[in-house]
Amino acid sequence: MGGSGKPTISDVASLAGVSVSAVSKVVNGKSGISTATRERVLAAAAKLRWTPSATAVALRAARTRALGMVLRRGPGLPGTDPPFTLLVDGIERELTPRGYGLLLHVVGGEQGAEEAAYRRLAEEGRVDGVLLTGSRVGDTRFALLRDLGLPAVLVGTPWDDDPIPSVRATHPDRGIRQAVEHLLRHGHRRIAYLCGPGSRVHTHHRKRVFKEVLGENGFVPSPSVVDGDFTPAGAAVGVADLLAGPRPTAILFADDSMAVAGLSAARRLGVDVPRELSVIGHDDLPLSELVHPRLTTVRQDLVGLGQAAARVLLAALGEVEDAPVRVNPPELVIRESTGPAR
């Protein structure tokens, strides 16, 4: 009834002088409604600014039209990692037009907090599916989600052969390959790879590609891979170590933050980039263009990845036909931090 609260379908119905089921059919585009009725309903709905209650629809349909994401913050991790922002951008591009929402949960690093978050999402039925990022070595999330019956899609490469649906760029190796070849072409022979945390799947993947490409070109890569467990902060230490020994002429970093830290470390040690040392990052965050020298880096199509992941999940939920979103392959963006080997 009138006055204060939000209007309901019956308010619209009485204003239009029809039954509630007529209103329902109209808003859901069902057939069996005369044009006259349809218009009266539409007019009434517009006048009342009425839209079906998401909760009521959700209860009825046993579908919330919301997807979930749980992010683990710290320890040591910088809140949420920066690529996250671009990913969400892509995800939302698929969700918003379809009236889906994205429910975010940031959890602490405490044991079990993450699992509890997924459990709650599933048991309370708050979302229809979840998106996963930051694939981990020995990742237990897939098994958990399967157990909970929550549809899930991973952005990235699954650990081992977890049968979890996942999305990846076409030619996922292309960027690193280009990076190494770029370096080789510039005469670099001692190239080091400073990898990220060993707990992340992409760390191993990228390291492997790095070695492969070097191998194909007749170089023994092993001594050049620094098997650390590097965060941005740790990267500085890694660089210092590297520069102390038989000095590489180029370093590839696992991500842009590490590369920026590496840039600073080099500078601090009086090593000029790119004259004495070439540096390559990974991701092409906005940051890469802000530093000096501007960072040569492997660009990832984070937005495309987010979009693709959302589509695949939506498709699994029967919301969308198929999922042919093209994710651009990673590509090397050459800026100022690389140059010829001296």
Added chain:
Amino acid sequence: MGGSGKPTISDVASLAGVSVSAVSKVVNGKSGISTATRERVLAAAAKLRWTPSATAVALRAARTRALGMVLRRGPGLPGTDPPFTLLVDGIERELTPRGYGLLLHVVGGEQGAEEAAYRRLAEEGRVDGVLLTGSRVGDTRFALLRDLGLPAVLVGTPWDDDPIPSVRATHPDRGIRQAVEHLLRHGHRRIAYLCGPGSRVHTHHRKRVFKEVLGENGFVPSPSVVDGDFTPAGAAVGVADLLAGPRPTAILFADDSMAVAGLSAARRLGVDVPRELSVIGHDDLPLSELVHPRLTTVRQDLVGLGQAAARVLLAALGEVEDAPVRVNPPELVIRESTGPAR
């Protein structure tokens, strides 16, 4: 019924051999339940891994236990601004323990997209309230939300005297004050302020504080404030201009990204920081420690701000008693990018 679907309250009731209302009372901690019954119910619920359906509860209570946030991306804005990440961290610290969710909506810069997002949130009844950030000059969001009847809390300073509830640090001016005084103490006399986009309220606020502090110390600040409309990318240009004229010995930047861009610009022009030029940022993003020289910057308690905002909104919704979260005042973090005037 058994088998496949999610268990419902009646599954629990029959398993425990009681009525559904008994189960309801138990999970909601109502009185009038014998200990024996309570335990049988709890056991049954645990066995079935049952938790009340969030949707059903929401429909019943006309409360979703979810808060919303709509973020405007671009044009020109870097996806989502970095401080956002810390803010969300703080927000979730209040929401998660209370079973509240955070619904995120990222919208494009197109005219009306933002308003449409709020409208949908309100009309579909997807959230109980919204959190606002990035207070804008002539901000229309408050009026809109008021119109929509959606409770809202702003993180930051409202434009003009919008009566929107908002949260701020205690002593909001302290950080900038400390920054200017730090510079003055080191003999700087020509200090410039490179401000952010004029559309943001904090731009004007910070600029005003900057002038005030300088004025209190007997300096005429006007020529030193660069009235641009600076993004991180634009900051480089601003710095170049500044360094071309009667050169300042120190520059304060509206945020850390701009400061980093400024650092690079200075370096590109052969100006040494901090020897020839001191640089101060704002926010203390993780980035500030990664660059060289490490950035002296005004730290903001973003996590505290997020927490406080969430609490105020939760309080307005009657979910929590009062909202006495203390937000630490901004404070200057002195690192390497500042030094004595030469």
Added chain:
DNA sequence: GTGAAAGCGCTAACAG
């Protein structure tokens, strides 16, 4: 073409 009525999973009166 249209409307009446059942029911999604839950909570809150109200009886017993």
Added chain:
DNA sequence: CTGTTAGCGCTTTCAC
């Protein structure tokens, strides 16, 4: 103390 029942706002058979 415990169970029965009426809806919350919507969609969907199923009669008319």
